[in-house]
Amino acid sequence: MSKLKNYLDDTLKSITLPLLAFFLAILSGGLLIAFSDPKIYKLWKSPLEFLGTGFASAGHAYLALIQGSIFDGNLTSKNFLLGFYPLSETFVVAAPLILTGLSVTLAFRAGLFNIGAQGQFIFGAIGASYVGFHYNLPPVIHALAAILGAIVLAGLWGGLVGFLKARTGAHEVIVTIMLNYISIYFLLWLLSTQTFLRKGRQDPIAPPVNETARLPKIFGMDYRINLGIFIALGVAYLIHILLTRTTWGFQFRSVGANTLAAKTAGMSVPFVMTSVMVICGGLAGLGGAVQVLGSEYALTAGVAGSFGFDAITVALLGRAKPLGTVLAALLFGALRAGGLTMQANTTTPIDIVLVIQALVVLFIAAPAMVRAIFRLKNVKSSSDMAAKGWNG
Amino acid sequence: MSKVSKLTPIQKRRQRGAFTLLILSIGSLIGFGALQKQSAPVTYKFVLEKEWIAINEWTLDSRTGSYGFSIAALLFSIWAFIQFRRNKKIQLQSALGGFAILMAFLCWAASGKMIPFTGLLQGALLLSVPLIFGAMAGVLCERSGVINIAIEGQLLAGAFAAGVVASLTQNTTWGLIVAPLAGALISLILAVFAIKFSIDQVILGFVINVLVIGMTNFLYKKLLIPYQNTWNSGPILTPIEIPILSKIPLLGPIFFNQTIIVYLMYLIVAVIHLSLFKTRWGLRTRAVGEHPTAADSVGIKVNNLRFRNVIFAGLVAGLGGAYFTVGAVGAFGKEMTAGKGFIALAALIFGRWSPLGAVMAALLFGFADNLQGILSITGTPIPSEFMLMAPYIATIIAVTGFVGRVRAPAADGIPYNRGGSH
Numbered sequence: 186m187s188k189l190k191n192y193l194d195d196t197l198k199s200i201t202l203p204l205l206a207f208f209l210a211i212l213s214g215g216l217l218i219a220f221s222d223p224k225i226y227k228l229w230k231s232p233l234e235f236l237g238t239g240f241a242s243a244g245h246a247y248l249a250l251i252q253g254s255i256f257d258g259n260l261t262s263k264n265f266l267l268g269f270y271p272l273s274e275t276f277v278v279a280a281p282l283i284l285t286g287l288s289v290t291l292a293f294r295a296g297l298f299n300i301g302a303q304g305q306f307i308f309g310a311i312g313a314s315y316v317g318f319h320y321n322l323p324p325v326i327h328a329l330a331a332i333l334g335a336i337v338l339a340g341l342w343g344g345l346v347g348f349l350k351a352r353t354g355a356h357e358v359i360v361t362i363m364l365n366y367i368s369i370y371f372l373l374w375l376l377s378t379q380t381f382l383r384k385g386r387q388d389p390i391a392p393p394v395n396e397t398a399r400l401p402k403i404f405g406m407d408y409r410i411n412l413g414i415f416i417a418l419g420v421a422y423l424i425h426i427l428l429t430r431t432t433w434g435f436q437f438r439s440v441g442a443n444t445l446a447a448k449t450a451g452m453s454v455p456f457v458m459t460s461v462m463v464i465c466g467g468l469a470g471l472g473g474a475v476q477v478l479g480s481e482y483a484l485t486a487g488v489a490g491s492f493g494f495d496a497i498t499v500a501l502l503g504r505a506k507p508l509g510t511v512l513a514a515l516l517f518g519a520l521r522a523g524g525l526t527m528q529a530n531t532t533t534p535i536d537i538v539l540v541i542q543a544l545v546v547l548f549i550a551a552p553a554m555v556r557a558i559f560r561l562k563n564v565k566s567s568s569d570m571a572a573k574g575w576n577g
Numbered sequence: 578m579s580k581v582s583k584l585t586p587i588q589k590r591r592q593r594g595a596f597t598l599l600i601l602s603i604g605s606l607i608g609f610g611a612l613q614k615q616s617a618p619v620t621y622k623f624v625l626e627k628e629w630i631a632i633n634e635w636t637l638d639s640r641t642g643s644y645g646f647s648i649a650a651l652l653f654s655i656w657a658f659i660q661f662r663r664n665k666k667i668q669l670q671s672a673l674g675g676f677a678i679l680m681a682f683l684c685w686a687a688s689g690k691m692i693p694f695t696g697l698l699q700g701a702l703l704l705s706v707p708l709i710f711g712a713m714a715g716v717l718c719e720r721s722g723v724i725n726i727a728i729e730g731q732l733l734a735g736a737f738a739a740g741v742v743a744s745l746t747q748n749t750t751w752g753l754i755v756a757p758l759a760g761a762l763i764s765l766i767l768a769v770f771a772i773k774f775s776i777d778q779v780i781l782g783f784v785i786n787v788l789v790i791g792m793t794n795f796l797y798k799k800l801l802i803p804y805q806n807t808w809n810s811g812p813i814l815t816p817i818e819i820p821i822l823s824k825i826p827l828l829g830p831i832f833f834n835q836t837i838i839v840y841l842m843y844l845i846v847a848v849i850h851l852s853l854f855k856t857r858w859g860l861r862t863r864a865v866g867e868h869p870t871a872a873d874s875v876g877i878k879v880n881n882l883r884f885r886n887v888i889f890a891g892l893v894a895g896l897g898g899a900y901f902t903v904g905a906v907g908a909f910g911k912e913m914t915a916g917k918g919f920i921a922l923a924a925l926i927f928g929r930w931s932p933l934g935a936v937m938a939a940l941l942f943g944f945a946d947n948l949q950g951i952l953s954i955t956g957t958p959i960p961s962e963f964m965l966m967a968p969y970i971a972t973i974i975a976v977t978g979f980v981g982r983v984r985a986p987a988a989d990g991i992p993y994n995r996g997g998s999h
Binding site: 217221222223298300349352353354355356358359360362363364366367370371373374377494497498501532533534536537538539540541542543544546547550551 | 726774784790795796799800926970
C-alpha cells in the first residue's frame with residue numbers, strides 16, 4: 186500500500202506545478218481579455234460596472250472556448266450526441282500535436298532540443314501526400330505506405346540534425362531553426378511544381394490524397410475524429426516503453442543525463458544522437474501524415490500550422506514525459522479547437538491561446554516564482570529546463 | 578624536429594577558404610559560362626538619382642560577362658593561394674573573388690534583361706537594417722554569455738510599440754522613443770528568467786517569441802483593426818539627405834539618403850564595435866562571456882554586467898523594430914517581422930559573433946533577399962524559393978565547420994552562480 190501511496194504522492198507533486206502554472210496563465214489571459222477592450226474604459230467611473238463588464242467578457246470568451254472544445258448545447262437540436270462535435274475537433278487537433286510533442290519530448294530526454302519538429306512535420310506531410318495521391322494501392326496498404334513514406338522522409342530530415350551534431354558539433358538548435366525555414370521554402374517550391382499542382386488550380390495546393398490512403402473516421406461521418414488519435418496514443422505508449430524498458434532508451438537517457446559518462450560507459454554517442462533524431466523526425470513526420478491523411482486530405486502551404494512550434498510548449502508542459510505530453514497536447518488541442526469558436530462567437534481573437542501557452546511554460550520554467558505566489562514548499566521543480574550553452 | 582611544419586588553425590582556415598574559392602570559381606566558369614544556354618546582352622542600370630558623375634548604364638554580353646567574371650574570380654583565388662603561402666590574410670581576395678562570382682551569376686541569371694544595380698544595393702541595405710539591429714542585439718547578449726533567441730520578439734515588440742504610439746500621438750519621434758523601451762521590456766523578461774532563475778535560455782527565448790507573437794496578434798485583432806484610424810495609422814519618417822555625402826556617385830544615394838533609423842544604425846554599429854574591443858566595458862563583457870569565473874575573481878560583477886547588456890540589447894533590437902513601422906510602412910501588420918529576428922540570429926552566427934562580421938553577414942543576407950525579389954520579377958532559371966533558403970543554408974554550412982568552424986563565446990548560455998557548479 187505504501188508503494189501506491191508513494192506513487193500517488195509523487196504524481197501529485199509532479200502535477201501540482203503544471204496545474205498551478207496553467208491556472209495562473211488562464212487567469213492572466215482572462216485579465217488580458219477583460220482589460221483589452223477599450224469600451225469598458227468608458228465605464229471606469231463606476232468601478233463595479235467596470236470590473237463586472239470586464240470579467241463578463243472574459244467569462245464569455247472562456248465559455249465559448251469550452252463550447253468549442255468539449256460540448257456545445259446549441260448543436261444538440263437534432264441529436265444529443267452531436268453536442269460532442271467540438272470534443273471530436275479537440276481530438277483531431279490533438280493527434281498531430283501529441284506526435285510532434287513526443288518528438289520534442291524524446292529529444293529532450295536525450296539532451297537535445299528539437300526546434301525542428303515544424304520542418305520534420307512538413308517533410309512528413311510531403312511524404313504522406315505524395316504517396317497518397319501519386320500511387321494507386323489497395324485500401325489498408327495504401328495508408329500504411331503513405332505513413333511509411335512520411336516517416337522515412339521526415340526521419341532522414343531529422344536524422345540529418347543528429348548526424349551533423351555528432352560529426353561536427355553543430356548545435357542542433359541553430360541547425361533546426363535554419364532547417365525549419367529551408368523546409369517551408371522547399372514546400373512552397375514543391376507546391377509550384379507540375380507534380381504537386383492540382384488540376385485546374387493555380388494556388389499552392391496538391392492533389393487530394395486517394396480515398397484508399399485516408400485514415401478512417403471512427404465515429405461516423407458527422408465527426409472528423411479519425412484513427413489518427415489512436416495512432417498517436419499508441420505511439421506515445423511505445424515511446425514510454427522505449428524510454429523505460431529498452432536498452433536503447435536507456436542509452437538515450439544516459440546521453441541526455443551526462444554525455445561524458447555515457448561515453449565512458451562505452452555507449453556510442455554519435456550513434457545515439459543520430460538515431461534519436463531519426464526517431465524524433467519520424468515522430469513529427471507521422472504527425473504530418475496524420476494531419477494530411479486524417480483531416481486535411483491535401484498538402485497546402487499552411488499544412489503544418491504551428492504544430493511543430495506548439496509541440497515545444499506541449500513537451501515543456503508535459504515535463505518531457507510521454508504521458509505528460511499526451512495530456513498537455515490534449516489540453517492545447519482543446520485550446521486550439523475552442524479558440525476558433527471563441528474567435529467566431531466573441532470578440533476575443535484566437536491568439537490569446539498563444540499567450541496562455543507561453544505563460545504556462547514561463548510559469549513552469551520558474552518554479553521559484555510559482556512557489557512564491559502560492560507559498561508552497563513541496564513541489565517538484567523542473568530539472569528538464571536546466572540551461573546548456575551553445576558549445577555544449 | 579621535422580621539416581614539415583603543421584598548419585595552425587588559422588592557416589588551415591585560409592587554405593580551406595582559398596580552396597573553396599577556387600572550386601566556386603571553376604564551378605562558376607562552367608555553370609554560368611560554358612553551360613549558359615543563350616547569350617544575350619545584359620544591362621546594368623546604375624543611375625538612381627542625380628549624382629555628381631552619373632554612370633548611366635553598362636551593357637555587356639551575358640556569356641562574355643560570365644566568362645570574364647569567372648576568370649577574374651579564378652585569378653583572385655590564385656592570388657588567395659599565393660597569400661596563403663606567404664602566410665598572409667586572404668580576406669580581400671575572398672571578398673573580391675566572391676564579388677566576381679556574384680557578377681558572373683548575375684550575368685547568367687539576368688541574361689537578356691536589365692538589372693537595376695543601384696536599386697539592388699539600396700534595397701539590400703534597407704532589407705538588412707532590421708537584421709543588423711537584431712544581430713547587434715545578439716552580439717550584446719551573447720558576447721556576455723546570454724543566448725538571445727528572442728531577437729524576433731524584441732523586434733516585433735519594438736515594431737508594435739513604435740507603430741501604435743506614433744499613431745496615437747501622430748508623431749514619429751514618440752514612436753522612436755517608445756520602441757527601444759518595448760524591446761528592453763522583452764529583454765527584462767529574458768534577463769530575469771535567464772540570470773535570476775537560471776532557466777535554459779534557448780527555451781526561454783523561444784517562449785518569449787511565442788508570448789510576443791501572441792500578444793501582438795491579440796492586440797492587433799482586438800484594437801488595431803477595429804480602431805484603425807486612431808491606433809494603427811501612424812506617420813512615416815522622411816529620409817534625410819546628408820548634404821555632400823549623398824552626392825557621391827553610386828554610394829551616396831544608397832547610404833546617405835536614409836531615415837534617422839539608418840543613421841542611428843551606423844552609429845550603433847560603430848559604437849558597439851569600438852566599445853567591445855577598445856573599452857573597459859568591452860573587455861569585461863568579453864571576459865564574462867568567455868570565462869565568468871575568471872572575470873569574477875578579478876572583481877567583475879558577472880550577473881550585473883550580463884543583466885545590463887541584455888537590457889541594452891533590448892533597446893537596440895526595439896529600435897530596430899521601429900524600422901518596420903515608422904521607418905517603412907507606418908501601420909503595424911500581424912507578425913510583420915516575419916522571421917527577420919531569426920535571420921539576424923543567423924547573421925550573428927555567420928559573422929562569428931563579431932559586430933562587423935555580423936553586419937557583413939546581414940548585408941549579404943539582405944542582398945540575397947533583395948536579389949531574389951528582383952530576379953523573381955524579371956524571371957530566372959532558379960526558383961526564388963531556393964534563393965530565399967540561401968541565408969539558412971549558409972548558416973548551417975558555417976556551424977558545421979565546412980568553411981572554417983565558427984565558435985560561440987565559451988560561456989554563452991551558461992548561467993553563472995557564484996560558487997556554483999558552473
